Amino acid sequence: MSAILWVVCPKENAQSLLSLIPRNGRRRRCKFNSRLSLSAYSNAIVNPSRSSEERVYEVVLKQAALVRELRKESALDLGKPIETDGTTDWNLLNEAYERCGEVCAEYAKTFYLGTLLMTPERRRAIWAIYVWCRRTDELVDGPNASHITPKAMERWEKRLTDLFEGRPYDMYDAALSDTVSKFPVDVQPFKDMIEGMRLDLRKSRYDNFDELYLYCYYVAGTVGLMSVPVMGIAPESKASTESIYNAALALGIANQLTNILRDVGEDARRGRIYLPQDELARSGLSDEDIFRGKVTDKWRSFMKGQIKRARMFFDEAEKGVAELSSASRWPVWASLLLYRQILDAIEANDYNNFTKRAYVGKAKKLVSLPAAYGRALLGPSKLAELVKR
Ligand SMILES: CC(C)=CCC/C(C)=C/CC/C(C)=C/CC/C(C)=C/COP(=O)(O)OP(=O)(O)O
Numbered sequence: 001m002s003a004i005l006w007v008v009c010p011k012e013n014a015q016s017l018l019s020l021i022p023r024n025g026r027r028r029r030c031k032f033n034s035r036l037s038l039s040a041y042s043n044a045i046v047n048p049s050r051s052s053e054e055r056v057y058e059v060v061l062k063q064a065a066l067v068r069e070l071r072k073e074s075a076l077d078l079g080k081p082i083e084t085d086g087t088t089d090w091n092l093l094n095e096a097y098e099r100c101g102e103v104c105a106e107y108a109k110t111f112y113l114g115t116l117l118m119t120p121e122r123r124r125a126i127w128a129i130y131v132w133c134r135r136t137d138e139l140v141d142g143p144n145a146s147h148i149t150p151k152a153m154e155r156w157e158k159r160l161t162d163l164f165e166g167r168p169y170d171m172y173d174a175a176l177s178d179t180v181s182k183f184p185v186d187v188q189p190f191k192d193m194i195e196g197m198r199l200d201l202r203k204s205r206y207d208n209f210d211e212l213y214l215y216c217y218y219v220a221g222t223v224g225l226m227s228v229p230v231m232g233i234a235p236e237s238k239a240s241t242e243s244i245y246n247a248a249l250a251l252g253i254a255n256q257l258t259n260i261l262r263d264v265g266e267d268a269r270r271g272r273i274y275l276p277q278d279e280l281a282r283s284g285l286s287d288e289d290i291f292r293g294k295v296t297d298k299w300r301s302f303m304k305g306q307i308k309r310a311r312m313f314f315d316e317a318e319k320g321v322a323e324l325s326s327a328s329r330w331p332v333w334a335s336l337l338l339y340r341q342i343l344d345a346i347e348a349n350d351y352n353n354f355t356k357r358a359y360v361g362k363a364k365k366l367v368s369l370p371a372a373y374g375r376a377l378l379g380p381s382k383l384a385e386l387v388k389r
Contacts, residue, residue, distance in 0.1 A: 052214035056221065059188055060249055063225050064242040067184050067233070096175040100127035103172075107134060110338060110365070114331035118231075122328065125183055125230045128175035132160075133193060133223060135172065140197045148201065157194050161187065184229045189222035196222070205287075209276045209309075212260075213253065220256035224248030231332065232325035237380040239323045247320020251336060254313035258342050261306055265293055265354035279305070293354030303351040307343050314340045323380050333372035338365060 104127045105112040111130070115123045139148050139156060159169050164187045168174040179185065196218025206212040228248045233241070260267070260274040267274055268290050280286065283302040314336060321332050338360055345358035360368075 052210045052217070056214065056217045056249065059192065059217075059225065060245045061242060062188060063186055063228070064240075064245045066186055067229055068241040092171075093174065093178055096171040096178075097124040097127060099171055100124065100131040100175050103127075103134065104130050111335065114335050117327075117331040117334070119327050121182075122230050122232070124175070125179040126227065128172070128179045129185075129223075129226050129230065131172050132176050132190070133226075136193055136197055137219075140200050150198075153194060153198055157191065160190055160194070164190075179230070185226060186229075189225040192218050193222045204272045206274060206276055208278045212274065212276050215274070216253045216256040216260075217249070220259075221249045221252035224250075224252035228324075231328035234323055234325045234380050237323040239320070239380065244320045244323045247317050247323075250313045250320075251317035251332075254310055254317055254336075255339050257306070257310040257313060258339055261303070261310060261346055262342050262353060262358045264290065266357075268293065268354070275306070290354075295350060295352045295354070300351045303346070303353070307346065310343055311340070321375070322378050326376070326379060329376035329379075330373055333375045334369055337368045337372050341368070 101112075101124065104115065108130065115126050118126065136156065139145065139153070159173060162169065163173040163177040164180055166177060166181065168177040180187075196215060199215060199218060203215075206215065225245060225248060228245060233244055237244070264273075264275070273287060273290055275290075280290075280302065283305075284298050285302055289296075289299065317336060321329055321336065324332060341360045341364060342358050345360060346353055349356045349358055
């Protein structure tokens with residue numbers, strides 16, 4: 001592929017075109033084998049010569065491995081909760097989950113509506129995960145963010161490991177602690193999200209897409225990995241667990257890239273630029289152009305490339321939605337269709353993401369729901385049968 005591009009266009013263009021192509025599981029699979037262990041993953045994190053995508057892919061493999069055995073053994077619908085030991089205070093736990101639901105309804109209305117389409121067990125588990133992510137985000141983005149120290153981040157990480165070991169600190173932690181005891185959710189994506197917050201505290205520029213990709217994985221791709229074990233994989237799905245996790249990761253990345261493109265102006269006013277510096281330079285743009293916030297032809301052309309890349313991640317994500325258990329497909333389709341439309345709205349604003357916020361109007365949101373429902377009726381596809389486990 002790279003050879004063909006090098007032949008038909010100048011080297012720089014070939015490089016930027018190649019960077020637009022999401023590397024799917026198949027290509028990366030060539031580089032890895034299933035013997036990857038946790039220690040290989042840790043090495044990858046400290047070894048800067050390995051690309052971000054390779055690091056992230058190792059987490060995907062590990063997450064997929066966790067549920068792959070379960071799928072083989074019992075053809076389990078993984079969204080089904082595991083029985084507990086009977087010592088739980090159900091009233092308190094129910095209240096904890098209700099509180100998580102309230103937070104979710106308050107901070108993420110559209111997302112909350114999506115969760116209402118899920119089964120009650122899954123819905124409350126997703127609320128508990130959402131609240132933990134929100135609180136983690138608040139550490140660096142909330143009102144107390146300026147007082148946040150590395151020590152405080154360490155304490156938050158300790159709380160995380162405690163709740164995974166059944167020692168929750170407060171009500172919200174108790175809800176998540178219950179969730180992770182019932183669904184095969186691993187701690188790694190949660191730890192990685194904390195790592196993402198640390199990164200956000202010390203970094204306000206991204207040299208290239210590789211660096212930005214890693215950031216997007218930390219803060220949003222992780223959410224995809226956390227969600228799959230709760231949403232469940234359709235028992236009849238023949239797709240590899242790894243390919244489903246890849247799709248979930250892609251949706252997180254696509255959402256975050258979209259979020260970044262929508263919020264360019266807002267972020268710049270906080271002194272932050274979540275765009276690949278090398279690609280900006282290749283388009284003849286600098287930080288000053290972004291702070292100035294003027295829509296020029298250079299900016300339009302740069303944005304077109306960024307939007308194209310985000311759409312490619314959405315396309316990658318689409319491949320996995322049909323493999324989810326039937327009750328989870330509708331909300332995931334709904335959120336995918338809604339979030340992807342933000343990209344259309346940026347185009348409709350003539351790429352002015354400096355002073356105009358791209359949003360999807362109520363009517364479009366309403367139309368998306370039956371469209372999502374229609375797609376959700378399609379379960380694991382015939383095509384997926386071709387993908388070997
Ligand atoms: C596709 C398959 C197989 C599974 C789905 C797996 C899932 C649910 C992936 C989605 C992951 C996700 C929701 C990531 C969060 C991304 C994100 C940018 C959220 C934005 O949060 P806010 O900053 O609150 O957004 P708004 O400002 O738009 O409200």
